[in-house]
Amino acid sequence: MTPINPRARFARKRFLVKPALQLKFLGFTLLIVFLSSVGVYFVFESTLWSSLPLIPLSPAQTATLESSLRLSFLCMLLILLAACGLEGYLYFHRVVGPLFALERELKRIAEGHFDHPARLRTGDELQDIFKTLETAKQSLKDRSEQDRKKILALQEEISRLQPRP
Numbered sequence: 001m002t003p004i005n006p007r008a009r010f011a012r013k014r015f016l017v018k019p020a021l022q023l024k025f026l027g028f029t030l031l032i033v034f035l036s037s038v039g040v041y042f043v044f045e046s047t048l049w050s051s052l053p054l055i056p057l058s059p060a061q062t063a064t065l066e067s068s069l070r071l072s073f074l075c076m077l078l079i080l081l082a083a084c085g086l087e088g089y090l091y092f093h094r095v096v097g098p099l100f101a102l103e104r105e106l107k108r109i110a111e112g113h114f115d116h117p118a119r120l121r122t123g124d125e126l127q128d129i130f131k132t133l134e135t136a137k138q139s140l141k142d143r144s145e146q147d148r149k150k151i152l153a154l155q156e157e158i159s160r161l162q163p164r165p
Contacts (some may be wrong), residue, residue: 018096022089029088030081037077044073098126105133114141 042142048069097118105118114137118130 018100022092022096025092026085027087030085033084034077035082037080040074043075044069068153095125097121098130102126102129105137109137109140112144114138114144 048066052065057065101118101120105116108116118133118137120127120130
């Protein structure tokens with residue numbers, strides 16, 4: 001059996017757990033927010049241009065109003081992008097982190113290591129899957145112990161039955 005990497009316990013604390021998947025999700029989220037905001041901006045602009053003739057403003061006042069509204073819209077877009085990006089990162093990390101831990105735990109089980117408990121941070125998703133994994137791991141450990149005992153008993157029986165020279 002290959003030994004467990006002692007640093008594997010600390011890998012969960014990385015900023016990006018599964019970088020390719022996490023960055024793809026974050027990029028997709030930000031793209032959707034950006035495209036939605038562009039659509040809202042065009043609706044906003046058309047409403048603004050259709051409403052401006054109804055208000056008696058000088059050309060300078062109109063230009064000032066337009067620029068301040070556009071600047072406000074840009075600030076709202078940046079705040080929205082930052083908020084959605086942060087929320088997407090934090091929530092996704094709570095889902096991908098447990099998947100990373102699950103993958104690591106399954107590798108340990110495949111190597112025959114049943115003693116290390118699978119733990120998640122408080123608040124992470126997939127807690128029920130990890131409880132099921134612990135039950136399955138305990139069952140595998142018990143079966144493995146039973147098989148070891150049977151093998152030892154059979155080896156003793158074979159040794160006893162073999163003629164001694």
